[in-house]
Amino acid sequence: MMVYWSLALLLPLLVQSLPITEEGLPIDCEDVFRNGSIHNGIYTIYPVGQEVPMEVYCDMGCTDNESHQGHWTVIMRRMDGTVNFDRPYSHYEEGFGDKNGEFWLGLQNMHLLTWRTKYMLRVDMEDFEEGKVYALYGTFYLESKSDGYRLRLVDFKNGGAGDSLRLHNGQRFSTFDRDQDGWYWGHCYKDHRYGGFWYLGGNGGCSALNANTNGRYQWEHYGSNDGSGLLWKGWTPNSLKAISMKVKKLSLDELTS
Structure with a gap:
């Protein structure tokens, strides 16, 4: 009887953790890969069903034989400054850019992709000296639009980059x-022209210098004391050459570990 009640209590949680979509439709790039498409490129996924297709870029790992x-x-993804990230909220909500180059998938798409099941986040970055590191969460x-697309992160693992999103966690x-941003005496974006992001504001001002993937692109090694450039201060105070954010479902082993 105890086993029965334990299963009964766990079943709703298990069901909630599974994506609700039509059988056979890929909900992310891992499903695309399992369906036989092994090369990097643009694919269509269906994280919430056939009626809401989503075009994404899949990093299958094939470029480095891994x-x-x-x-x-x-x-x-940012890589060369060809796309303007100084945009209004509606653009950040809907997404913009070129998925073969620089782009932002869209806050609503990110929410739809990640809220039904458990995803990990990897942030890859490169400096102008060809150094490469990553951060893994x-x-x-x-969260949803009604909560300002609030950022939620747990379980940081260092790949040399440091945890620059720690203070941004929980921000809209x-x-x-x-x-x-919650800064009572100002506006992080308007005062510093950083770009759209999950800024932390409060009585102490903005913490925008910790990280910003969406700042003005700098085409050279550039000290970012003024907040310009692509920022990840856990690794370097200088503007980055390239940075990308990518997600993948947690495996069963990772969910139970």
Whole structure:
């Protein structure tokens, strides 16, 4: 009887953790890979069903002969400054850019992709001296639009980059036309022109210098004391050459470990 009641209590949680979509439709790039598409590129996924297709870039790991390390769904990428990230809230909500180059998948798409089941987040970055590091978060998701697409992160694992998102965890997304940073005496974006991000504001001001994937691109090694550039201060105070964010479902082993 105890076993029966334990299963009865666990079943709703297990059901809630599974994506609700039509059988056979890929919900992310890992499903695309399992369906036989092994190369990096743009694919269509269906995280909430056939009626809401989502076009994404899949990093399968094939470029470095490490496909078992891949199967990532890329949610943002900066690499050459060809796309303007100084945009209003509606653009950040809907997504913009070129998925073969620089792009932002969209806050609503990120929410739909990550809220039904457990996803990890990997942030890859490169400096202008060709150094490469990453940061890994064992759990990542965005809250809904009504909660300002609040950032949720758990279980940081260091790949040399340091945890620059720690203070941004739990913050809502802000742009120049939507101030949700919580800074009572100012507006992080308007005062510093950083770009849309999960800024932390409070009595102490902005913590935008910890991380910002969406700042003004700098085409050279650049000290970022003024907040310009692509920032990840856990690794370097200088602007980065490239940075990307990508997600992947946790395996059963990772969920139970």
